[in-house]
Amino acid sequence: MLISTATAAFAGRTVSRIGYGAAQLDRLHDRRDEAVALLRRAVELGVDHVDTAEFYGFGFANAVIREALRPEDDVLVVTKVGADPDPGGRLPLRIAQRPEQLRASVEDNLRSLGREHLAVVNLRRLDTGPGLRAEGDQVVDLDDQLALMTALRDEGKIGAIGLSSVTLDGLRRALPAGIVCVQNAYSLVSRDDEDMLRLCTAEDIAWVPFFPLGGAFPGLPKVTEEPAVRAAADSLGVTPSQVGLAWLLHHAPNVLLIPGTADAAHLEANMAVGEIAFDDATGAALDAVESRSSEVSIG
Template identity: 45%
Template structure:
């Protein structure tokens, strides 16, 4: 157990707010393929309520999760929202009628996406909205600048409190911070995929929240590479923790600006994820994890 028993891993700034370092990612509440309604609607509502009851004050969502279904669940479960709850969304994508994920990232479409989030969630403002890049290497700078400007305008008009980025390179992050304040960056990052280490370190230097998505890896083979790896399983057994708790604790231990948003469809897994903040890595566990999951040179 960490000294002081910091609730949900302590806190870190998210724009003008300060939130617990362990939040909740709502993506898994959608149906398979992030499309359509959840497998168990009643359990989805209970998961959301249990998260807030446990002290979660940061929920990550998107209008395109379940084609609006997930935002509707959040509203049904939690409205009127408790004071201090930061709801963060993302724009630049939407689902086609067949469930395929399509780009929706022209500046006027980004504005539409923000307004759809607000309407479905029943709020007048969001804590932050992330500009989700489809391909971090393909977008011309002028296009990126125009997309960013659309979010800045929304912030100036009070529709969002902060501008965030998702799936960006360090170069794009630096281009963005040269134009406006960035409150969070959400990139793929976990033990098995540390390619965004340079982005994480840049965020840490600038006191920007870094929010890793898929913190336990993508479902399937990649997730097994983490949760089934002896370097994770052995410390978990020795410390009386689940492998997922070790993987999440590694992230909390890595940098103080990391905000976790592990997602789940069940209350049992929710409780396990939130309990990761009470799992302290010892030096032996850290050394074992470094050997099996070496940090890339920057």
């Protein structure tokens, strides 16, 4: 396979195709020094883009990023809005889709990250994929949200706009706003959004899959349980998880990975997937794995 697994364009920059997702940092909530050290290790290994949100650990992830990252690291920090922390709720977050809530969420991220400007902000919609669905006054038209996001960009509070949990129609509607990335649930075993991935490739929009190994909720298929994935892992001397991540890199040139972990050894294993190559037979066997729906709702 000839697709480069080294770098790709993202938000006007060239970045490593393997970044870091900060959601798992909360597992180190009581060991803050370890969390900071883990993020410093990620930078040493070549991570130059980090995905975060104020609702990751009720601000803990953002606080660690603020402490760990230095200006000279030149790491692109990507955050998201559309939900807020809810420490006392049945779930650890609450939906926050209204324009005034999106603005407040941007301000919260600016404050906790200690910044005057957010390089990329993903608008987390709730239109597709596994997870919550908006109800009542949280059902907000995409155009109204984009109007707010572009206003924040014009004000200099954010640099670029991404979308998350969005439909193909929603992405098409949003293209005039200048979308730089899409974050949807996507993996070898859940490829519902293949048409959207093709559109992103054509439009030079980064495709940043979350749940890249599936199985995040009960009922979702898991990449690591697929016989073809296990066979490839055995043949290559790597783990099934590494095969699943490597397949994503090889599948399209605009895929960026943001695997999360709270373990340094796991971090190194994730970063190593860029070195994994598939021969034609292995690639064909992985491509032939059946795709199953990722539509599972919670809440």
